[in-house]
Amino acid sequence: GQTRPDGSLTTFRMWKFRSMYKDADERLAELKEQNEIAGAMFKMKEDPRVTKIGRFIRKHSIDEFPQFLNVFLGQMSVVGPRPPLPNEVAEYTEYDLQRLAVKPGITGWWQVTDRNSTGFDGMVRRDLEYIAKRGIIADLKIVLLTVLEVFSGSDAY
16 A cells, blocks of 8 residues: 555555466465564465465566556556555554655665565665665666666565
């Protein structure tokens, strides 16, 4: 979502190539205690819900490619904080909600710096750093670093 001028949040359907089995949402409850990241987000390096092909497309961020449709529709930017799920936002503190002050992006500062090596608090911190310093030069740097990471396939899951 994104914060509107009146402070309310918008929601939209974010497009992705499927990388998990169809019953992934139902299986999440049984995996919650194995979450490898603290905070309002779920991450697990060896997530059993991810298909074999899904591991490859996630490693190279191919699953994110359909989000260019969201950019075309004006719902997302190429660069910005990743859009959270509504159930994640429900757990946000006032501090965390600051990351929703700008249009969400396909890639961002967190993805090219810490990505999976930091927790939720680290992601929020990186997103707020980006929001404070955003501009064409910062965005170009993030896009370049993203391209390098996509081709290397490093640290993605």
